[in-house]
Amino acid sequence: MMPSPRTTRATVGNSTSSATTSNGKFEFSSLVNSRTPLSDSPSARLRASESPVRRKDSLTSQQVLPEEDCMKLNPSFLGIAFRSLLAIDLWLSKRFGVCAEEHCSWGSARPLMKLIEVSGHGIPWIAGTLYCLYKSDSLAAQEVVLNLLFALILDLILVGLVKGAVKRRRPTHNRMDMFATFSVDKYSFPSGHATRAAMVSRFLLNHLVLAIPVRVLLMLWAVIVGFSRVMLGRHNITDVAFGFLMGYMQYSLVEYLWLSPSTVPALFSL
Numbered sequence: 001m002m003p004s005p006r007t008t009r010a011t012v013g014n015s016t017s018s019a020t021t022s023n024g025k026f027e028f029s030s031l032v033n034s035r036t037p038l039s040d041s042p043s044a045r046l047r048a049s050e051s052p053v054r055r056k057d058s059l060t061s062q063q064v065l066p067e068e069d070c071m072k073l074n075p076s077f078l079g080i081a082f083r084s085l086l087a088i089d090l091w092l093s094k095r096f097g098v099c100a101e102e103h104c105s106w107g108s109a110r111p112l113m114k115l116i117e118v119s120g121h122g123i124p125w126i127a128g129t130l131y132c133l134y135k136s137d138s139l140a141a142q143e144v145v146l147n148l149l150f151a152l153i154l155d156l157i158l159v160g161l162v163k164g165a166v167k168r169r170r171p172t173h174n175r176m177d178m179f180a181t182f183s184v185d186k187y188s189f190p191s192g193h194a195t196r197a198a199m200v201s202r203f204l205l206n207h208l209v210l211a212i213p214v215r216v217l218l219m220l221w222a223v224i225v226g227f228s229r230v231m232l233g234r235h236n237i238t239d240v241a242f243g244f245l246m247g248y249m250q251y252s253l254v255e256y257l258w259l260s261p262s263t264v265p266a267l268f269s270l
């Protein structure tokens with residue numbers, strides 16, 4: 001039976017000769033009996049790789065355990081998968097960018113797509129919410145509208161942060177003729193329209209009492225806003241897909257941080 005490294009270390013500490021002659025245990029002998037530190041001797045350093053105790057300490061990341069070799073393979077596999085996904089994304093997004101220019105196959109639908117773009121823009125949403133806040137006459141209505149305003153501002157901040165961190169350029173076929181943009185809007189990941197559409201529609205579905213057809217229309221609007229981003233050539237498909245996911249999660253964050261008269265009374269006494 002193989003002694004455990006702990007047992008071996010104790011044994012060689014008592015007997016120099018038996019420790020230095022036993023195969024593969026030299027490192028323990030030198031560790032205990034030699035004045036030369038293990039890591040100073042090249043041969044000892046090499047042999048240390050055979051010791052389960054020293055292995056992790058004395059080797060570089062290239063000379064490690066098989067499991068760690070696997071870990072090294074994974075990033076390259078993931079890298080290839082990631083690059084392939086991006087290549088498919090770029091190719092598909094370009095194919096679906098059918099309203100990117102007037103002369104494109106669906107170029108005549110471009111004005112309609114731009115109208116849909118305005119319907120998901122931050123300015124009309126923030127302006128409309130401020131107007132509703134001004135008009136709301138009950139505390140309950142004020143609470144909902146104030147939280148919608150908070151959600152819209154939070155969305156602008158979070159999208160701006162992610163766009164600034166990821167710095168993914170808009171598709172080359174996009175014509176940058178959007179109105180009222182921030183400097184980070186030269187970047188495309190994630191789609192701010194998609195985050196807003198997903199978040200706002202989830203917000204309204206949860207806080208307004210709406211007839212079923214209106215609920216369906218609201219969901220349809222969010223989906224159409226997403227499609228229009230790719231068709232206009234503003235975004236790649238992954239920008240919009242991630243935007244929807246992010247907007248959906250942003251709503252959960254708003255729910256979590258919900259502003260109410262009991263948590264922030266100052267906001268409601270204005």
Ligand SMILES: CC(C)=CCC/C(C)=C/COP(=O)(O)O
Pocket residue numbers: 121122123126156178179180181182185187188190191192193194229234
């Ligand atoms: C100026 C304000 C209040 C908002 C900017 C809204 C905007 C232009 C977002 C960019 O959306 P995409 O990332 O979908 O292109």
